Amino acid sequence: MLLSLVLPQINPYMMVARIDALHVELGAEVRPGSRILDVSIDLGPVVPHDCPPAAYYRIVARDHAWLRRLDVALGDQPSSGDLLALFSLDPDEPLAARPGRFLRVSVAQILPPAGWVRA
Amino acid sequence: MARVTLHLGPLESADWRLRRSGVIWLCEEGRTCRAGEVVAFVRARLMRGPQTPPGPDIFAEEFGDVQVALVTPVAGRLTHRSDSVSGGYFNLVQTQSWEAGEVVGWLDTEGPAQGVILGQFMMTGRRASPLARDGAGLLSGYFDRARAWRIDRAGPVGNLLSMGVCELAGVIQGEQINFLELLGAVQGPAHVTFVPDIPLSPSARVLTEQIRRTDRERLEIRQDVLSNLLNGSVAPSGPDWMFAGGLVKALEGSPINDRCDVIGPRGPQQLGPYDAILLSLRGEWSFSFRHRRLGYAFQCNSYLIYEAGPATKAWVSENFEQVRRTPDDVFQDYVELIDLVRAEAPATQFLICNRMSTSGYEDILSYAAFDAPLGDTVANVHDRELNLMLYDLARAKGIAIIDVDAIGADLGGRRFMPDRIHQDGAIQAAVRAEILRTLQARGVPGFGPPTIS
Numbered sequence: 001m002l003l004s005l006v007l008p009q010i011n012p013y014m015m016v017a018r019i020d021a022l023h024v025e026l027g028a029e030v031r032p033g034s035r036i037l038d039v040s041i042d043l044g045p046v047v048p049h050d051c052p053p054a055a056y057y058r059i060v061a062r063d064h065a066w067l068r069r070l071d072v073a074l075g076d077q078p079s080s081g082d083l084l085a086l087f088s089l090d091p092d093e094p095l096a097a098r099p100g101r102f103l104r105v106s107v108a109q110i111l112p113p114a115g116w117v118r119a
Numbered sequence: 120m121a122r123v124t125l126h127l128g129p130l131e132s133a134d135w136r137l138r139r140s141g142v143i144w145l146c147e148e149g150r151t152c153r154a155g156e157v158v159a160f161v162r163a164r165l166m167r168g169p170q171t172p173p174g175p176d177i178f179a180e181e182f183g184d185v186q187v188a189l190v191t192p193v194a195g196r197l198t199h200r201s202d203s204v205s206g207g208y209f210n211l212v213q214t215q216s217w218e219a220g221e222v223v224g225w226l227d228t229e230g231p232a233q234g235v236i237l238g239q240f241m242m243t244g245r246r247a248s249p250l251a252r253d254g255a256g257l258l259s260g261y262f263d264r265a266r267a268w269r270i271d272r273a274g275p276v277g278n279l280l281s282m283g284v285c286e287l288a289g290v291i292q293g294e295q296i297n298f299l300e301l302l303g304a305v306q307g308p309a310h311v312t313f314v315p316d317i318p319l320s321p322s323a324r325v326l327t328e329q330i331r332r333t334d335r336e337r338l339e340i341r342q343d344v345l346s347n348l349l350n351g352s353v354a355p356s357g358p359d360w361m362f363a364g365g366l367v368k369a370l371e372g373s374p375i376n377d378r379c380d381v382i383g384p385r386g387p388q389q390l391g392p393y394d395a396i397l398l399s400l401r402g403e404w405s406f407s408f409r410h411r412r413l414g415y416a417f418q419c420n421s422y423l424i425y426e427a428g429p430a431t432k433a434w435v436s437e438n439f440e441q442v443r444r445t446p447d448d449v450f451q452d453y454v455e456l457i458d459l460v461r462a463e464a465p466a467t468q469f470l471i472c473n474r475m476s477t478s479g480y481e482d483i484l485s486y487a488a489f490d491a492p493l494g495d496t497v498a499n500v501h502d503r504e505l506n507l508m509l510y511d512l513a514r515a516k517g518i519a520i521i522d523v524d525a526i527g528a529d530l531g532g533r534r535f536m537p538d539r540i541h542q543d544g545a546i547q548a549a550v551r552a553e554i555l556r557t558l559q560a561r562g563v564p565g566f567g568p569p570t571i572s
Contacts, residue, residue: 002506010480013537041131043538053538056498057481060488067229109539114406114441 001100003065005036009080010057010107014041016077020056020113027068030061030087036112037072037084056112062104066091071098120223123193128236128271129219130187131386134170135177138213139163140188141205145257152198154224155303157240158197159223160257164213165387173196181243181266183213185382187363188257188299190238195226199545203551203572211254241382242267247365258297263365265375267298268310270383276308277565278390279558280374281397282321283313286523286540287472289547290396290554300548301484303515304555306427309565310390311383312374318362319369320418322402323452328416329373330459337371339413341410348514350369362427370415375460392464397521397554399472399541400505403449405495406438416442446494446508457516468561469518469552473538475526476502479533502539502557522541526550 007017017039024036036059043053065087072084086095087103130137139161146158163185165177178185191197203223204210213560225236248254254261258267271275281291291313293300301311301429319325344363348355353389355363379390408417417439444452453471476499486493493500506565509520526549527536535546542550558566 011537033485035488053541055480055538058488059483060483062484063553069315104482108489109478110482110489110496111405111498113477114443 001089002093002095003048003063003089003101003103004070004083004099005059005085005087005103005105007039007078007080007082007084008059008107009054010039011041011043011055013084013106014080015026016079017041017057019072019076019078020075021028022070022074024067025089026067030090032062033065034061035059036061036105040112044115056110056114058110060108062106062108063087065089065103066093070092120227121230123195123228123230123232125189125191125224126225126234126236126514127189127217127223128239130217130239130382131384132165132217133386134168134169134172134383135165135387137163137217137382138166138218139215139519140213141210141215142189142199142205144199146197148199149196152191152194154192155223156191157188157257157299158191158237160186160211162211162254163187163217163362163382164447164522165382177389178243180378181380184246184260184262185241185243186257188240188242188297188450190240191222191226191426192235192238193226193228193230195228198225198227200224200346213356238269238271239383240267240269240299242297245333247368249572257295260493262315262362263369263372264312264314264377265292265298266310266312266379267302268309268381268383268387269302269305270310272307273385274347276310276381276388276390276392277395277558277563278379278392279309279311279312279566280395281313281562282326282374282399282402283315284399284402285316286399286401286542287397288313288315289542289544290550293336294544301551301555304551304568306564306569307372307382307565310379310429312377312379312393318366318419318423320402320404320420321374321420322397322404322407322416323398323449323456324416325418325488326373326375327452327456327459328369330375331482332371332415336413336415340370340415341367343410343438344434345517345554348430348440349563350432351432351433353379353433353539356428358426359428361431362431365458366419393467394459395468395558395561396474397470399473400449400509401472403452403505405444405501407442407444408435411438411440424534438537446504450508450512451505453512453518454516457518468558468563469516470521470557471509471512471518472521472550473506474502474524475527475532475536476506477528477532477537488567491543498539519561521553521557523550526553
């Protein structure tokens with residue numbers, strides 16, 4: 001069965017998230033607890049003020065699956081609900097079928113990476 | 120229905136000449152005002168006269184930006200005295216003498232006919248630059264220090280310094296960024312200073328270095344900034360120079376040691392050291408920056424660096440190194456700051472806001488996805504470690520913890536503090552009330568609730 005990973009609505013105010021890190025290579029196996037990707041969410045566009053309200057999150061797998069297709073790259077800014085990747089429960093499963101369900105994930109807020117990060 | 124006459128109250132200027140602008144009404148003619156509402160303000164200026172003693176000017180750094188907000192003690196329908204407004208430029212500048220008892224308007228009320236003295240909330244700000252002129256309203260402008268006070272009762276003036284991070288700006292300065300909520304909630308006499316985190320964000324390390332900085336070190340910083348911008352890889356723009364000027368001024372200053380002048384019914388006075396200093400754990404970043412050659416600590420929000428211009432970004436990137444700060448480092452920095460301040464003013468109270476540690480937007484089922492130590496990666500673990508450190512600090516140094524974490528959880532952080540830092544009005548009011556309760560409990564005068572006469 002194919003599993004779709006879509007960008008969760010992590011925060012009710014968010015419009016987009018920026019892809020900051022991709023932790024899984026195409027074809028790689030993920031298990032419950034595997035990190036998939038990191039995103040940053042800037043609430044500035046909806047709650048604009050001088051100090052941008054930005055937060056950083058890690059999306060973590062709760063399923064055992066294989067990454068089969070990646071629809072985003074570093075720096076992309078998908079909207080919540082956008083398809084980020086396709087996973088499959090078997091490593092060689094054809095990709096022609098429609099996804100049977102969403103990949104189960106958990107979300108954790110992480111510290112911003114070091115450096116002069118544009119918030 | 121009876122008519123209440125509104126009089127200006129006493130403001131004693133001793134040997135100085137006290138001048139004021141025309142009355143700038145905030146409450147329209149014919150509108151019904153609440154008791155306790157700020158209905159107008161005037162700009163005031165203390166000027167030297169023939170009897171003024173030699174020495175430094177009062178409000179030397181805030182010259183021209185002292186304002187008196189006028190508060191009606193009773194409710195009623197307002198009538199302006201027609202000549203209270205000078206009009207045009209003469210309503211902006213201080214062309215009139217302050218005369219206690221002068222009538223500026225009337226209220227039609229349900230109570231008895233009488234004359235009442237308008238309450239006075241005083242406020243001022245120190246312009247970040249002489250270029251930063253702004254006369255738009257009550258305490259409007261680009262100030263690197265804003266202050267407010269009410270001295271309508273006798274007694275010692277409680278003196279609070281709040282070192283801003285954006286989390287505390289609304290808590291202390293209120294919805295209109297002019298302290299009205301705080302002044303309206305205290306009995307006085309009380310004075311509060313707010314120093315914004317622009318351009319320098321106030322960690323304990325930064326504040327300690329500001330106190331200890333010598334004249335020679337100030338000169339070295341000034342020369343270093345100048346030579347690096349002039350000789351750097353990118354030609355500086357106007358905003359780069361503006362940023363550099365603001366930063367040098369902040370690094371050369373020391374908010375904890377700044378002079379605070381006030382004026383009230385018993386005349387002008389210079390306040391002593393702060394009775395209490397309010398800080399936020401949000402000001403203690405997991406990474407700080409240190410100048411590679413001169414060694415000073417530097418914290419500045421990255422958006423300010425980017426907005427300043429490419430030359431500033433290049434200067435920062437080439438001249439500063441990142442330093443990781445653990446909770447133990449933060450603890451030591453706090454201890455050093457507290458000991459340094461209390462060496463000069465032993466009774467100084469420190470109030471520190473802890474961190475909202477949960478966001479409501481996460482569902483961690485396993486920590487396998489995070490490298491150890493978790494406090495270096497997972498935000499809520501990091502925040503809780505820092506919050507725990509504050510309890511150690513409270514035991515060691517007797518600081519008071521403002522439990523923003525508990526207040527946020529109680530109200531619902533997901534709704535009231537969506538990014539765990541920036542708060543809505545409800546949580547700001549709750550944190551403000553907790554700060555005032557703590558100041559009162561710690562014996563800081565003037566910050567108890569107003570008495571109803």
